[in-house]
Amino acid sequence: MTLRHLLGLDTRADRYAYGTDPTSGYVSAQKIPDRWVATTCGYCSVGCGMFIGVKDGRAVSVRGNPDHPVNRGLLCPKGLAEHHTIAAGNRARYPLLRWNGVMTRVAWDEAIATMAVRFRDVQERFGRGAVGVISTGQLVTEEFYALGKLVQLGLGTPNYDGNTTLCMATAVAGYKRSFGSDGPPGAYEDMEQADVVLLIGANIAENHPILCSRLRANPGATVIVVDPRVTKTAILADLHLPIRPRSDLALVNGLIHLVIEHDLVDRDYIARHATGFEALRDSVREYTPGRVAQITGLDPELIYRTAAIYAGARAAFVGWTMGVNHSTKGTETVNAINNLALITGNIGRAGAAPFSITGQCNAMGTREAGFTSSLPGYRKFERAADRAELARLWNVPEERIPTARGLAYPDIIEAVLERRIRALWIIATNPVVSFPNLGVLQQALESLEFLVVQDGYHPTPTSEHAHLMLPAAIWGEKEGTYTNSERRVSKVNRAVAPPGEARADFDIFLQLAEALGVRDELFPGWRRPADAFGEWARVSAGRLCDYSGMTYEAIERYGGLQWPFPAGADPGETRRLYGNGRFQTEDGRARLIPTTWEPFPEPPTPEFPLVLNTGRTVEHWHTRTKTANVPILERLSPAAWVEMNPRDARQLRLKPQDRVDVVSRRGRVRNVELRITETIAPGQVFVPFHFAETNANQVTQSAFDPISREPNYKQSAVRVERATHTPTKHRDSEAPRRNSKTLSRWLGGSVFRGGRR
Numbered sequence: 001m002t003l004r005h006l007l008g009l010d011t012r013a014d015r016y017a018y019g020t021d022p023t024s025g026y027v028s029a030q031k032i033p034d035r036w037v038a039t040t041c042g043y044c045s046v047g048c049g050m051f052i053g054v055k056d057g058r059a060v061s062v063r064g065n066p067d068h069p070v071n072r073g074l075l076c077p078k079g080l081a082e083h084h085t086i087a088a089g090n091r092a093r094y095p096l097l098r099w100n101g102v103m104t105r106v107a108w109d110e111a112i113a114t115m116a117v118r119f120r121d122v123q124e125r126f127g128r129g130a131v132g133v134i135s136t137g138q139l140v141t142e143e144f145y146a147l148g149k150l151v152q153l154g155l156g157t158p159n160y161d162g163n164t165t166l167c168m169a170t171a172v173a174g175y176k177r178s179f180g181s182d183g184p185p186g187a188y189e190d191m192e193q194a195d196v197v198l199l200i201g202a203n204i205a206e207n208h209p210i211l212c213s214r215l216r217a218n219p220g221a222t223v224i225v226v227d228p229r230v231t232k233t234a235i236l237a238d239l240h241l242p243i244r245p246r247s248d249l250a251l252v253n254g255l256i257h258l259v260i261e262h263d264l265v266d267r268d269y270i271a272r273h274a275t276g277f278e279a280l281r282d283s284v285r286e287y288t289p290g291r292v293a294q295i296t297g298l299d300p301e302l303i304y305r306t307a308a309i310y311a312g313a314r315a316a317f318v319g320w321t322m323g324v325n326h327s328t329k330g331t332e333t334v335n336a337i338n339n340l341a342l343i344t345g346n347i348g349r350a351g352a353a354p355f356s357i358t359g360q361c362n363a364m365g366t367r368e369a370g371f372t373s374s375l376p377g378y379r380k381f382e383r384a385a386d387r388a389e390l391a392r393l394w395n396v397p398e399e400r401i402p403t404a405r406g407l408a409y410p411d412i413i414e415a416v417l418e419r420r421i422r423a424l425w426i427i428a429t430n431p432v433v434s435f436p437n438l439g440v441l442q443q444a445l446e447s448l449e450f451l452v453v454q455d456g457y458h459p460t461p462t463s464e465h466a467h468l469m470l471p472a473a474i475w476g477e478k479e480g481t482y483t484n485s486e487r488r489v490s491k492v493n494r495a496v497a498p499p500g501e502a503r504a505d506f507d508i509f510l511q512l513a514e515a516l517g518v519r520d521e522l523f524p525g526w527r528r529p530a531d532a533f534g535e536w537a538r539v540s541a542g543r544l545c546d547y548s549g550m551t552y553e554a555i556e557r558y559g560g561l562q563w564p565f566p567a568g569a570d571p572g573e574t575r576r577l578y579g580n581g582r583f584q585t586e587d588g589r590a591r592l593i594p595t596t597w598e599p600f601p602e603p604p605t606p607e608f609p610l611v612l613n614t615g616r617t618v619e620h621w622h623t624r625t626k627t628a629n630v631p632i633l634e635r636l637s638p639a640a641w642v643e644m645n646p647r648d649a650r651q652l653r654l655k656p657q658d659r660v661d662v663v664s665r666r667g668r669v670r671n672v673e674l675r676i677t678e679t680i681a682p683g684q685v686f687v688p689f690h691f692a693e694t695n696a697n698q699v700t701q702s703a704f705d706p707i708s709r710e711p712n713y714k715q716s717a718v719r720v721e722r723a724t725h726t727p728t729k730h731r732d733s734e735a736p737r738r739n740s741k742t743l744s745r746w747l748g749g750s751v752f753r754g755g756r757r
Helices: 108-126 141-155 169-179 189-193 209-216 232-236 248-261 267-273 277-283 289-296 300-311 330-343 363-369 384-394 409-417 438-446 505-516 529-540 552-557 631-636 646-651 743-747
Strands: 018-021 025-028 035-040 049-055 058-064 096-099 102-105 131-135 160-162 196-200 222-226 239-241 316-320 353-356 423-427 450-455 468-471 480-483 488-492 610-615 641-644 659-663 668-676 684-688 716-722
Touching: 035 488, 096 108, 108 131, 108 423, 108 450, 108 468, 108 505, 131 141, 131 409, 141 160, 141 363, 141 480, 141 505, 141 529, 160 409, 169 330, 169 353, 189 209, 189 316, 196 300, 209 232, 222 232, 222 300, 239 300, 248 277, 248 289, 248 300, 248 330, 267 330, 277 330, 289 300, 316 330, 330 353, 363 480, 363 529, 384 529, 409 438, 480 529, 488 552, 641 646, 646 668
Parallel strands: 131 160, 131 423, 196 222, 196 316, 222 239, 316 353, 423 450, 450 468, 610 684, 641 668
Antiparallel strands: 018 025, 035 049, 049 058, 096 102, 096 468, 480 488, 610 716, 641 684, 659 668, 659 716
16 A cells, blocks of 8 residues: 555546446456457366457456357356456466475476486386376367377376366266267257256256356256255256265166156167167166165155156256266266167257266367377277377387276376375376375375476465476467367467466477477477367377367367368258267167166264265366466355255254364364255255365265276265364465576485485
8 A cells, every 4th residue: 555545645546447348348447458369268168268358468358259159158257257367376487396395496498307307217217107197177189189199108108197087087988888989979059959958966057057058048948957955956947856865876777767667768769779778678677666766765756757757858968967977886877877868869869968068178178189098089098900090190109009098097196105106297287175085195195206296376285295396378378279068179279478487288298208309209390289289180080079170260260160070061060979870889889788776885874974965166166276366256255164954953053154074084174164054955964175275075085986987076974063173274485596506416416316305
């Protein structure tokens, strides 16, 4: 505060002045940009088109793109405030290397050389697989494609996965088992054309709010929501099925039982396009309405009614998100959903699809091109012809192509604990907040010899563990493409320069490839993301996720293009998969896969009598690395809370706004505000997972889907008790710059043996 302001002479008129923007109308003068830059939102997988307003080299505003086919000008609260994430105070600006326990600024050349030497040193001593890599769903596809080649062929380690395994691996595995390939079959347009929309574990009103406009555009549809909580989406529904936690598989099998029992199946479609019907029919005989009611807690009449509505639909759409995926039986639940769609012929038609609503902005991009759970282009590791084709396209020996996927994300962490992995590279993710059973993850990070964290923000709970911190450009500062949940490839553009010395992840990958001596071999002539896009388009040609007809110019002109998009494809056509009834299996038929419901792995006990559910709130994104630095979002939702039914609160003699602890066998979430509400059933509690200060993953369990390896974040047994103390917040500050030292000095230093000091 200045003296002029104290004396009343400075009214800050420049700050509060208004003006007229040609596009937005009468707004704050500070928010009137010099230019607008078209791009795609960098939060969730909906893939909203938007513009970033740039003034004097800074991002000062955003607005929705009214011509974009996904959002038609609408944005959610996070999107409307997204420009604030670029200038956040905790942006990572310079490479930092830990020296004698202190994070110290170094030059990029030294940082990358150190990284290359440390990784090779670990591999020479313990084998190629002793280096692990954990990526994200928030890079552009061009970066995912480059990173996959760099890790698998350059570093030569198969132990590479992404945080998409924490949210979407179950949908991937389910699609592969049922249809022979990953890839959501439908389109957003189907929500407007279906006469029945069934949402299972999908609170789109908070998690994907723009998709609610699709429901509003279809007032004649019957909307059925299956969710243990009375979510905002459930409130919008015509029919809410408040099932018991993790009973969704039993419910879907019960619906299949009734559809078959009452001969409501599409026998012609099954005969021509699916196998395994007899085994499926036998497997669901025991899922009678009475038994399903007992498992789910629903009235049998509600189960009959749901089956009749779905089976009687002209076109039925089933959407799901984390409520299905976050389960040890998640993949089987996806298979059951696919079974229901297949036996009623609800796939490949307008309005009819089993549709997984993806989590992160470019989780689809890494699934297509990322080289983690499959070879690029949905090719299979174990298929010799796929490996040979890639070797030819890349001009590398066929034996360089892995014959099996490496460790999945949770197994990488387990391998760190077992000392099979000694060095780890974490890119654009924050596992100290996002990974289940926090204590296990922290123990793993502390045991590493060398940890590299590459992120747009520092410090974060994860980067505070790093030996080397690499500052990365974020959304708004780099170029490429995202693929959204309906397989629409949209353009991402640079509006402003990254802060300090931060660089695009693409440039970091190429620089490391140079230091490893593999750049010319793996990335010949590459200088910018467009080079990667051109190669990826050729590599994807003829595959289900065909990009070969796409160009950056066409993507921008049409507001994104849905794959498959071979040369000559119609850019205005809505694209669905399997419309011809041909699937990506050897015989072209879909698989009907029997599934079995089982109780969740940690049932309540007298000591831990409540079932914990975790989830999101509309104001925040994942671990709040970005949204915690957006003042309006932070004010709307500044802290976590616990939702509890009034009946349980009375038994515990608790009242609204009491401070409580949530306790499991593994840990304790301390000092959380209690909200007493009928939106949650007796015996259950809910905690949002965004908040590092009250991290829900201190109490979640190390239980994983055996097929997809996705964590069972929900259904942990807990108790709630009155808080005993208030914790204090702490954040390390960035250390000052040191004098320049040569790489040879670091080679002899303590940073190279035995981790931090």
